Amino acid sequence: MSNQLVGSDMRNKPFGARLRAAMDTRGPLCVGIDPHQHLLDAWGLPDTAEGLASFTYGVVDALADRVAVFKPQSAFFERFGSAGIAVLEQATIRLRDAGALVIIDAKRGDIGSTMGGYAAAYLAEKGPLACDALTVSPYLGFGSLQPAIDVARESGAGLFVLALTSNPEGPQFQTARTADGPTVAGAVLDGLRGLNADADDLGSFGAVVGATISSTDENLDINGPLLAPGLGAQGGTAEGLTKVFGTAVRNVVPSSSREILGAGPTGLQAAADRANDAYRTVLGY
Numbered sequence: 001m002s003n004q005l006v007g008s009d010m011r012n013k014p015f016g017a018r019l020r021a022a023m024d025t026r027g028p029l030c031v032g033i034d035p036h037q038h039l040l041d042a043w044g045l046p047d048t049a050e051g052l053a054s055f056t057y058g059v060v061d062a063l064a065d066r067v068a069v070f071k072p073q074s075a076f077f078e079r080f081g082s083a084g085i086a087v088l089e090q091a092t093i094r095l096r097d098a099g100a101l102v103i104i105d106a107k108r109g110d111i112g113s114t115m116g117g118y119a120a121a122y123l124a125e126k127g128p129l130a131c132d133a134l135t136v137s138p139y140l141g142f143g144s145l146q147p148a149i150d151v152a153r154e155s156g157a158g159l160f161v162l163a164l165t166s167n168p169e170g171p172q173f174q175t176a177r178t179a180d181g182p183t184v185a186g187a188v189l190d191g192l193r194g195l196n197a198d199a200d201d202l203g204s205f206g207a208v209v210g211a212t213i214s215s216t217d218e219n220l221d222i223n224g225p226l227l228a229p230g231l232g233a234q235g236g237t238a239e240g241l242t243k244v245f246g247t248a249v250r251n252v253v254p255s256s257s258r259e260i261l262g263a264g265p266t267g268l269q270a271a272a273d274r275a276n277d278a279y280r281t282v283l284g285y
């Protein structure tokens with residue numbers, strides 16, 4: 001498969017444009033890299049930084065040139081301290097060199113001045129963990145994300161802001177009403193719509209909306225990408241995406257981790273191709 005998706009000619013385009021081009025070429029699937037301990041076991045690997053490296057580079061070698069987007073879960077790399085973070089850094093570089101986009105799933109969120117530190121690590125062009133997009137948490141206030149928004153705009157990176165998450169506890173906060181009237185999730189989606197207002201096709205500021213939520217009254221038309229985790233292991237299905245996302249379904253980035261990784265080192269390519277075909281059909285690629 002070709003490597004031209006986000007080569008040097010595309011690195012200077014904003015994340016939203018690169019994402020659309022990558023999904024058009026390779027299909028919409030995002031493979032989550034979540035090296036759970038039970039998966040290391042199932043792959044016959046030790047629960048050590050070396051096992052983590054073998055697992056992660058196995059995924060990279062098998063899929064980097066055929067899948068558009070990867071989402072390494074920082075927690076499973078942090079579990080091994082600096083040795084684990086080094087694997088995350090290396091994997092991110094290798095995936096991007098192979099033309100894939102990398103969303104680091106670290107769900108960062110803090111007061112504005114601290115947010116600037118995270119932005120320098122993950123979103124600045126020359127940051128040590130420079131990636132294409134970062135998941136962030138808006139629960140210190142949407143405005144607290146401003147330093148990350150500023151750095152992302154400057155470097156051409158993107159953000160995915162938690163809106164309607166896939167876990168059953170999410171609605172307790174996310175569907176609560178703010179003093180101004182909209183729900184917390186609705187206020188996040190409004191903020192994102194504002195950030196993407198000037199983008200041509202797909203803006204760079206996305207929302208996280210779980211594939212498990214079954215349906216929502218919120219307006220998901222944010223002119224930006226909608227990261228949909230919760231597929232496979234958490235019960236979300238390709239067919240269910242139309243019901244959750246309605247007319248915004250073409251902007252969905254369907255993300256699956258355990259469902260693909262559980263296929264084992266020799267089954268990864270077939271599992272990813274199968275999932276990609278199913279999402280292509282449903283999302284209209």
Ligand SMILES: O=C(O)c1cc(=O)[nH]c(=O)n1[C@@H]1O[C@H](COP(=O)(O)O)[C@@H](O)[C@H]1O
Nearest residue numbers: 073135165166210229230233234256257258
């Ligand atoms: O931001 C995320 O990616 C995320 C948001 C959400 O609402 N639900 C959710 O499951 N995730 C992440 O997506 C991945 C789901 O993994 P699987 O259930 O194995 O596909 C994990 O890394 C979660 O942390």
